[in-house]
Structure formats: C-alpha cells, structure tokens
Amino acid sequence: MIQQQGNRFFFNVDWITVLIYIALCSIGFINIYASIYNPDKAAAGFDFGSSYGKQLIYVITGLILGLSILLFDGRLFNVFAPFIYGITLILLVIVLFVGRNVGGNQAWIPLGSFRLQPSEFAKFGTALLLARYVSTFNPKFRDIKSIFIAAIIVLAPLMLIMLQPDTGSALVFLAFMFPMYREGLSGYFLLIFLGMIVLFIADFLVPTYILILILVTVGGLFIYANKRKQKIIISTVLVTLVAVGYLFLVKIAYTKVLEPHQRTRIELMLGLKTDNKGAGYNVIQSQIAIGSGQATGRGFLQGTQTKYGYVPEQSTDFIFSTIGEEWGFAGCTVVIGLYIFLLLRLINLAERQRSTFSRVYGYSVACILFFHVFINIGMTIGIIPVIGIPLPLISYGGSSLWSFTILLFIFLKLDSNRMGFI
Secondary structure, three states, X not given: OHHHHHOOHHHHOOHHHHHHHHHHHHHHHHHHHHHOOOHHHHOOOOOOOOHHXXXXXXXXXXXXXXXXXXXXXXXXXXXXXXXXXXXXXXXXXXXHHHOEEEOOEXXXXXXXXXXXXXXHHHHHHHHHHHHHHHHHHOOOOOOHHHHHXXXXXXXXXXXXXXXXXXXXXXXXXXXXHHHHHHOOOOHHHHHHHHHHHHHHHHHHHOOHHHXXXXXXXXHHHHHHHOOOOHXXXXXHHXXXXXXXXXXXXXXXXXXXXXXXXXXXXXXXXOOOOOOOOOOOHHHHHHHHHHHHOOOOOOOOOOOHHHHOOOOOOOOOOOHHHHHHHHHHHHHHHHHHHHHHHHHHHHHHHHHOOOOHHHHHHHHHHHHHHHHHHHHHXXXXXXXOOOOOOOOOOOOOOXXXXXXXXXXXXXXXXXXXXXXXXX
C-alpha cells in the first residue's frame, strides 16, 4: 500500500508553501539587484559575476534542489538523520582549521569562488536528529536524562559555532527549545529562559549588588510565605543561588567571551552608548532608509540610501532596509505577511502529521524560521543588537538559501508522505 501511495507522493505536496517559497526568493533577488544597482554596469547587460547574478544561480539551483528532495522517500531522512548530523558536525570542526575569516568570524570554507557556511546546514542536521530521538525514544522531557540527551544534540553544534565565533548563528539553536516544549518539556523551562533574558538585560542597567539584594529579598519573602513546605524552600534557595551565579557568569562572558564589536552592539541597543559614526552607523542608516520609504516607498531603484550605498551589508544582513526604502510600509507588510502566513502554514502542517518525527521536524523548521525573521528584522530597525544572521530566502548567500531550501523541502516531503509514514 505504501509503495502504491509512493507514486502519488509528489502530487500530495503542499504547493501553497512552495509558492510562498518562490515568492520570497523572487523578492530577495529583486532587492539584492536594487541594493547593488549601478546604472553604468546595468547598461552593459546582466552580470552573472555580480551578487544579483550569483543569487539568481542560487535561486535556480535551490529550486532544483528542493524539487529533487521531493523525489526521495521521506523515510530516508529518518534513517540517515544521525549520518547527516555527524557530517554537519565534522564540517563545523573543519571550518575551525581551514575556514576563511570574514568580519571576525571563521565561519566559511572556501570552495573556489563559493564559500560554504557549515553553521547554516547544521540547523537541518540538528532538526533531523532531534526529531529522530524524540520519535524513537518517545521522551516526555519529564526526567533529567531525556532533557540532557536532547540538550547535547542541540548544544554540540551550538558550542562549535561559538568557537568560530558566530554568536548570531549559535543563538538560533535556542529555537529548538520550542519543539521540545510541544513534545512535553515543562513550561518552567520557558519561564527560566525568559528569566535569563530579563536578568541578562538587567545586569547591564542595574548594579549587580542591587540585583543580588532584590533576588535574595524576593527569595526570602517567598520562603517565609512557604516556611512549612520544605521542598519549596529548597527549590527557592537553589533558584536564588543559580540566579546570583548567572549574574556573575553574564559579566564574565561579557568581558571574556564576547568580541569588542559584540559588546558595543549590546551597549548601543540598551542605550548605554551612542556611536553614530562607528558601530551604530549601520543601524542608524538602516532606520533612515526604512523610514524614508514611508507608505509606498520611493520606487524600485529609486532609494537614495540604497543607491548611494549608505547602508553597509545591504544585500545580506540589512536587505530589509532596501525593502523598506523602495517599497515602503506596504512592501514591508507584504514581506512580513508572507513570513507570517508561511509560519502559520508550517505549524498547521506540523499539527496534522501522523508521525512524531515529522511533527517535531516541522516545528523545528517553523521555530528556526521565526528566530531568523524576528532577529534580522529586529536588528535592522534597532530593537535587537546586530548579530549578523540572514533574512531567510531573501538575503544574499548560497549557503543560507540552500540550507533553508533543504530545511523546508524535507518537511514538505515528510508532509506529502504523512499517510504512509509511521
């Protein structure tokens, strides 16, 4: 029966998602062209050696790659998940020795004129292995062992990426907490995660000794209110001690681990420093570009910030500023709307899966996509530190485009195969 269905799997593909994928890739190509547009060179004809020419090649080959994935048996991704994960880890180790340093990050392996970024491909490798672990052993994440194993799967590539150091790409791996939450991870872990973010920010805005005093006072009051409940008292003491230790860990990581430019970006975002000509220049110019677009934009190839190259890295990390300037609020709304529709579509597809493997993988795809979109757009408008991650399917780059293509089309294949996939 499964074999008979196999002949129809290609036709069970969710083509709406494929159309959204094509639309986002097309928007990316158009705005990459605009971000590096030069009237003199444009008159000479289409240039495949330029960024927009290479991106067109990446888009075409990416679409071929995605459609090729749809021809595979979806069960193969479950079977080969450990192998794919292992390959991505090996690439992450190799890049530490032979990688090319760009912008302070040794994250690319040079392959002729192309640069391979292993951290992008590690995302779908991790998603596959996590989905296999959950589907094979059916952990409910209620015991330390299951949480520990899942954490190792996620932290192994994360730590290797931190060694590059590529903090932005590493942070994306925190997205895997949400698929685990869907599969039974306690909501307390999400509260802890939120608490860590709050304490991290507060540690820069408030003197550490005052934060410790607040934590100890709140803990003491909570203990007093539950003085007859020994387990609550022990838990409160442990949480308070861990929170205090975390505050000191943040300070150590800030001074010893983060690079100077990363520290500066955090200080700029929190308003602790003003640097209109240095590290803050990118964000300021990006905000000017987006704001100048107003309701409907200046028009295609008419953006002055874009045309005269005021925004650095405009075809990669700051591509959203081109959209904002030339297409205005309307264009930004369309792009964000496409992403929201895609995310809701992926969650809907994930929920209809019959297999745990497909469901966990689907949620992983949605969460990775959400983190990338939220962080990238957030940093272009100045509400998140600039950590250098691409806008999915829109930013320039072969590794990014291909990795998101593989990530998405594997799930589309699993979904098309859902009636026969156990």
